[in-house]
Amino acid sequence: xxxxxxxxxxxxxxxxxxxxxxxxxxxxxxxxxxxxxxxxxxxxxxxxxxxxxxxxxxxxxxxxxxxxxxxxxxxxxxxxxxxxxxxxxxxxxxxxxxxxxxxxxxxxxxxxxxxxxxxxxxxxxxxxxxxxxxxxxxxxxxxxxxxxxxxxxxxxxxxxxxxxxxxxxxxxxxxxxxxxxxxxxxxxxxxxxxxxxxxxxxxxxxxxxxxxxxxxxxxxxxxxxxxxxxxxxxxxxxxxxx
Amino acid sequence: xxxxxxxxxxxxxxxxxxxxxxxxxxxxxxxxxxxxxxxxxxxxxxxxxxxxxxxxxxxxxxxxxxxxxxxxxxxxxxxxxxxxxxxxxxxxxxxxxxxxxxxxxxxxxxxxxxxxxxxxxxxxxxxxxxxxxxxxxxxxxxxxxxxxxxxxxxxxxxxxxxxxxxxxxxxxxxxxxxxxxxxxxxxxxxxxxxxxxxxxxxxxxxxxxxxxxxxxxxxxxxxxxxxxxxxxxxxxxxxxxx
Numbered sequence: 004x005x006x007x008x009x010x011x012x013x014x015x016x017x018x019x020x021x022x023x024x025x026x027x028x029x030x031x032x033x034x035x036x037x038x039x040x041x042x043x044x045x046x047x048x049x050x051x052x053x054x055x056x057x058x059x060x061x062x063x064x065x066x067x068x069x070x071x072x073x074x075x076x077x078x079x080x081x082x083x084x085x086x087x088x089x090x091x092x093x094x095x096x097x098x099x100x101x102x103x104x105x106x107x108x109x110x111x112x113x114x115x116x117x118x119x120x121x122x123x124x125x126x127x128x129x130x131x132x133x134x135x136x137x138x139x140x141x142x143x144x145x146x147x148x149x150x151x152x153x154x155x156x157x158x159x160x161x162x163x164x165x166x167x168x169x170x171x172x173x174x175x176x177x178x179x180x181x182x183x184x185x186x187x188x189x190x191x192x193x194x195x196x197x198x199x200x201x202x203x204x205x206x207x208x209x210x211x212x213x214x215x216x217x218x219x220x221x222x223x224x225x226x227x228x229x230x231x232x233x234x235x236x237x238x239x240x241x242x243x244x245x
Numbered sequence: 246x247x248x249x250x251x252x253x254x255x256x257x258x259x260x261x262x263x264x265x266x267x268x269x270x271x272x273x274x275x276x277x278x279x280x281x282x283x284x285x286x287x288x289x290x291x292x293x294x295x296x297x298x299x300x301x302x303x304x305x306x307x308x309x310x311x312x313x314x315x316x317x318x319x320x321x322x323x324x325x326x327x328x329x330x331x332x333x334x335x336x337x338x339x340x341x342x343x344x345x346x347x348x349x350x351x352x353x354x355x356x357x358x359x360x361x362x363x364x365x366x367x368x369x370x371x372x373x374x375x376x377x378x379x380x381x382x383x384x385x386x387x388x389x390x391x392x393x394x395x396x397x398x399x400x401x402x403x404x405x406x407x408x409x410x411x412x413x414x415x416x417x418x419x420x421x422x423x424x425x426x427x428x429x430x431x432x433x434x435x436x437x438x439x440x441x442x443x444x445x446x447x448x449x450x451x452x453x454x455x456x457x458x459x460x461x462x463x464x465x466x467x468x469x470x471x472x473x474x475x476x477x478x479x480x481x482x483x484x485x486x487x
Contacts, residue, residue: 073323081317082367113366116406120362124355125324148406156402163398164358164390 017041017131019122020069024059025204026227027180030192031137032067034179037195043129044069045122049111050080052207055215059203066198075121079111095207095220115148116157119176123161126174132167133175141184154178185230193236200239209243216243259283259373261364262311266301267446268469269422272434273379274309276421279437285371286311287364291353292322294449297457301445308440317363321353337449337462357390358399361418365403368416374409375417383426396420427472435478442481451485458485 020035022028022044035042046060057074064072094101115138122134138149147153158176162168180188192199204227205217217224219242231238262277264270264286277284288302299316306314336343357380364376380391389395400418404410422430434441446469447459459466461484473480 075323076318076320078318079366081315082363082370111366112369113362113403113407116403117359117362117366120355120359121324124321124353124359127354128324147408147411150405153402153405156405160395160398160402161355161358163392163395165355166389169389 016133017043017070017126017129018133018135019126019129019131020044020135021118021122021137022046022060022064022069022072023137024056024061024063024202025137025223026185026192026199026202026230027139027188028060028137029063029067029197029199029202030188030195031135031180032063032069033192033195033197035135035177036067036069040133041070042068042135043125043131044072045118045125046072046074047077047118047121048074049077049114053203053205055208056203059201062201063197066201073125077117077121079114082112094222095218097222097225113148115146115153119157119161123165123174127165127167131174132172133177135177135179137180138178139180139185139188140182149181151178151181154181184233185226186233189230189234189236193234198239204240211243214241216241218243258375259285259312259368259371260375260377261368261371261373262286262377263360263364263379264288264302264306264311264314265379266298266303266305266444267379267465268427268434268441268444268472269381269430270302270379271305271309271439271441271444272430272437273377273422274305274311275434275437275439277377277419278309278311282375283312284310284377285367285373286314287360287367288314288316289319289360289363290316291319291356295445295447297450298445301443304443305439308443315367319359319363321356324354336464337460339464339467355390357388357395361399361403365407365416369407369409373416374414375419377419377421379422380420381422381425381427381430383424391423393420393423396423426475427468428475431472431476431478435476440481441473446482453485456483458483460485 018035018040020032020042022032023046032042032044044064046057048057061072119134119136126134140150154176162173167174204223206221206223207218208215209218217240227240228238260277260282262274262284264274265288274284274286286306288299290299303314361376361378368376382392396418404415409416446465448463448465449460450457451460459482469482470480
């Protein structure tokens with residue numbers, strides 16, 4: 004865990020924020036910070052091939068004034084089954100139709116269920132009453148655990164599963180991006196001062212010399228690039244082909 | 246992952262079984278095996294002080310004919326907050342009243358929620374339709390995530406969170422011990438041939454020479470010892486004071 008110099012919040016209310024290092028969770032952290040909360044961020048080293056996002060998460064946490072940042076080891080390769088953790092090719096240059104037609108091979112089984120469960124444990128230990136989660140059901144590329152009904156069901160289960168819930172202090176799961184488009188998310192974050200050049204979205208990044216560049220062609224890169232375009236904001240991402 | 250020689254099941258139906266190495270989960274595995282299922286066992290190295298239970302889990306999996314056994318690394322010390330993972334004393338010699346009065350310091354925040362979430366992911370990857378979980382609400386020592394209502398709520402959430410659920414193959418969470426007493430559990434397991442000398446329950450074991458012995462005084466040891474007595478079955482556990 005990295006403890007950070009805390010920007011003094013106007014009201015001390017503790018919040019756990021799941022932070023992947025991507026564009027969505029960075030915006031989610033900015034929204035949690037805007038609500039003047041003490042934000043404790045949590046990232047996962049789950050064996051993802053795009054491990055570069057963990058460096059991005061730590062930078063984003065610091066830049067946005069998180070009170071602490073943790074990276075938890077959780078080796079999903081023990082389980083496998085996803086292009087993000089196993090030796091399966093990441094799909095490239097897919098049309099929007101192909102992206103939303105079914106659940107893609109980059110789906111990591113039950114990932115948000117697992118991450119939210121661990122965030123729930125951290126919230127309980129810290130006495131936090133909320134977990135912020137940057138899921139999005141608009142550009143969600145067919146992941147079942149990014150839908151509002153998943154968030155609501157999880158909240159009900161967490162209330163039963165924990166000491167906090169039993170003691171009538173149930174956890175709230177806040178998913179502020181869930182109905183926003185990628186362009187909305189980028190505009191919102193930009194207005195809150197998120198430096199998107201610190202964030203990392205690519206599923207299949209390439210090292211070019213000392214630099215890590217985005218492939219520009221996976222689903223995540225495509226949605227990010229189109230989002231900046233639609234928002235009318237310059238995309239600071241360094242892509243391979245530049 | 247350890248792949249094991251499979252005892253040929255009478256019907257190939259895949260099941261994931263959470264296995265801690267304790268008495269309850271060993272009995273749970275025996276019940277899953279009795280139903281002639283292909284059982285894939287999953288244990289967690291979560292930073293528990295009683296890491297000896299992981300060796301017990303592997304032995305139990307082999308003895309009861311699991312098709313595979315996995316131990317997943319998941320460092321709960323990143324989160325802390327429990328006597329089982331942090332530097333907090335394990336309570337000893339507590340009365341039954343004290344055990345059931347409140348949630349004890351050995352409660353690991355959201356542990357079963359986390360373990361079930363990961364078991365759900367494994368079930369999805371293996372195409373398993375069930376997860377067996379050895380929770381028990383009778384001798385449960387006040388853990389909120391051992392109650393039947395938790396199991397039911399989790400099942401509903403998992404159905405929404407996963408590809409399998411979306412595709413109308415929702416996961417069933419089976420908790421066959423949930424309303425049994427410790428004595429019932431021991432009698433059931435003994436009848437199914439469980440070798441309880443392989444299992445480990447103690448929260449605070451002591452090394453005596455090359456041997457690991459149970460303290461005999463933590464809640465888990467007390468419930469185990471009383472369970473064997475009530476079942477009228479000899480307790481094979483090696484305690485410190487013997």
